[in-house]
Amino acid sequence: MTMKEQSTLKPVSNAADVYPSRVYPEPKLISRTDPVVYNHSIEQPVINEDQLAFYEENGYLFLEEFFDESQVQLWKEELARLWEQNKHEKKPEVIREPGGDEIRSIFAVHRDDEVFKQMAQHPSMQAIIKQILGSDVYVHQSRINFKQGFTGKEFYWHSDFETWHVEDGMPRMRALSCSIALEDNHANNGPLMVVPGSHQIFVSCVGQTPENNYKSSLRKQEYGVPDQESLKYLVRQGGIVAPVGKAGSVLLFDCNLMHGSNSNISPDPRSNVFIVYNSVHNKLGEPCSGQKPRPDFIASREA
């Protein structure tokens, strides 16, 4: 497969949907039919064959201290600047904590901020992503998550792909997230937890999607929430891992990996930057929900 190969995927139609969700009265577990790694011949110097195999099997890869301190420092300064600038800003890109007024996330930082635009284009990251997705890529979504000390709330378990598929019309599983830690993560400040191997199963969720769901779901998700029995099944199979390490560490994870995090009452904030890359062969179609697409700052259609 070459980087220039054109997409053969059609826009998602409900009839032929291989990953239906929010349509059945009961949850279903559906086996993944898409590859996890799209190019197995190593074509970059950043990750090796073992790391690629680990990613394929587990659905994630943790790269400890991937970026050095001085780089992280620059990003943290920019983050502090953005936090100040957006403290009282009322714009859709700025999401606040449920039941509070503190900033939880700022979206589209790869589009609106020069520093994070460069981060998203970082050659080492691009090289890994293109290796895994086997094609050119574009940024589907980016955001900074501020998980404040003392008050940071949990993110419940979810597969990103479920939402991107249903609400954004992402056709297939050919996307991944990079979470770049801007603070040290440790077991007690609510680190991201993943269920290894869960990327191989699609959990078809129950419940329809209300119009403009994103306005509340970015604060607290209520639709596209996997059921407890399915989660128990996945955790029995794969356990739970919370990769933690110093600021500058990078966690790569497949778009269908089940993940979440507990609250953070420790004094230590846990801020990170999420950048989601999608293959150029996997551009968005019509949302499976039949509703109008979510805004561009959540799901880019300008690829």
Add this chain to the structure above:
Amino acid sequence: MTMKEQSTLKPVSNAADVYPSRVYPEPKLISRTDPVVYNHSIEQPVINEDQLAFYEENGYLFLEEFFDESQVQLWKEELARLWEQNKHEKKPEVIREPGGDEIRSIFAVHRDDEVFKQMAQHPSMQAIIKQILGSDVYVHQSRINFKQGFTGKEFYWHSDFETWHVEDGMPRMRALSCSIALEDNHANNGPLMVVPGSHQIFVSCVGQTPENNYKSSLRKQEYGVPDQESLKYLVRQGGIVAPVGKAGSVLLFDCNLMHGSNSNISPDPRSNVFIVYNSVHNKLGEPCSGQKPRPDFIASREA
């Protein structure tokens, strides 16, 4: 000091209160003036000198797999029975999750349940407690905490003594808690976190206590909450430790140790039994808040 020595402590009066809280407009850090270990000469075969010294310095002691599997199994069966029995029970001893109807705690199990009465009187535990508190003891409070999988919420940082002192009139720091794990605890199911060494500092909290505060505070504490600056100070000094281990493990901790826990979105429940022992020389006086004492199921006056 002998076990029979009579108390010389007077009931707490606001004027001479060495641990004032909820009375000043600003938080204060007050040095502890009470011993942590009241009897240093080893008089039991259960814990040794090193363990006692660890407790004194850090304010807690973790005894891994202190009770064996068959014992734990019996307690778990009783817990399951109590859970079923109280599912729809409307009585003050049964506390439900904030914003939900699931049981969070059942109080006074040492009083109302034969099995847990025996647990509270377990000779090995009694021996340790009497060693540390240097006197005969009685159960000040007991409860089962059910931290459900998926939905268990956090307990914010607090010193138990602060509440017992202000709301129950416990005169001095001569009490401790035993948390007996009835499920395996691991880093990801919201284990109890402690701040080692924090038992040496009393954080005087801000805000008055409303009448009948306990009715809401057992679900979600809003008074007697330590301020963020004080917590940062304590954590800078001592860090955060989350002692985890198999079911049957026991965590002993001083009444003034700062502790809390994050939420639990993992499928694994985290149930434990809390038993608080108080020295017979430290019986409750008038609550410092000037309000009427909390009910007996929260703070026993029948010692």
